[in-house]
Amino acid sequence: MPEVRSSQMFPVSRRRTTESGPALVAVRDALPADLDDLVARAQREGSVRPDVNTYDLVLMMVSLPPRIPEDGAGGGLSADLAGRQLSVLLDGLRAPGAERLPGPAATRPDLDEFFRTRFGI
Numbered sequence: 001m002p003e004v005r006s007s008q009m010f011p012v013s014r015r016r017t018t019e020s021g022p023a024l025v026a027v028r029d030a031l032p033a034d035l036d037d038l039v040a041r042a043q044r045e046g047s048v049r050p051d052v053n054t055y056d057l058v059l060m061m062v063s064l065p066p067r068i069p070e071d072g073a074g075g076g077l078s079a080d081l082a083g084r085q086l087s088v089l090l091d092g093l094r095a096p097g098a099e100r101l102p103g104p105a106a107t108r109p110d111l112d113e114f115f116r117t118r119f120g121i
């Protein structure tokens with residue numbers, strides 16, 4: 001699996017950029033439609049639980065830590081921990097799901113409000 005950090009996908013959420021220029025706005029606006037398609041295909045195939053939506057994925061990606069600190073001994077602990085955290089998140093998406101998810105799924109207006117209030121975009 002290629003190593004992609006959430007800060008690369010969501011630079012504003014990691015304070016790596018201070019403004020949302022036209023290119024960032026265009027990507028942010030296109031992302032939900034692409035993720036909708038990905039989630040729908042995965043659900044039809046039976047790989048992703050049916051009660052997960054696009055906005056669950058976006059909020060999960062934003063919640064990933066930008067990096068896990070090195071253990072200082074050069075033992076690769078940070079890579080092991082990062083892989084473990086990603087596996088925990090991905091396992092929670094797998095169908096059929098042990099339990100129904102609590103509460104309603106987030107919507108696009110919920111996500112827009114989250115980014116507006118948390119990151120000012």
